[in-house]
Amino acid sequence: MNAFKRLITLFLLILAIIIGAWFGWDNQANQELHFFGIWSPEFPIGVLLLSTLMMGFCIGLLVAQFGLYKVRLQNKLLRKQAKQRELSIRSGVN
Structure with missing residues (x-):
């Protein structure tokens, strides 16, 4: 099954490269952008x-990292609480 997933991924990657190259070939006209008062070459x-x-x-990855950081902090806090409860249960049993 793992080999099948890799084959599908490789196929999709090659397909994306072909479509991207085709798009680039068909859109060779030069264009300049006006962005916040600045003209690009x-x-x-x-x-x-x-x-x-x-x-x-890149902006999407950066924004996702903030959410991931929050989840990691919460995970660390929950692990710490679980360890404290486990120690309190063990000390109560002995």
Whole structure:
């Protein structure tokens, strides 16, 4: 089953690369962006779209890390409480 999952993942990765290359090939026209009063140099539309997607991906990972940090702190607190209760139960039995 693990080999099948790897094969599917490899297939999807190759498919994404092919679609991305096709999109980049079809969108070679240069375009400049106006962002908060700043004009960017002219780049192909495919490059601008890819860079925008990558920035969104990185921002999404950064935001997710804050939530993950909160969960890790809560997990650490719960482990500490469980260890204290286990010690109190053991000391009560002896």
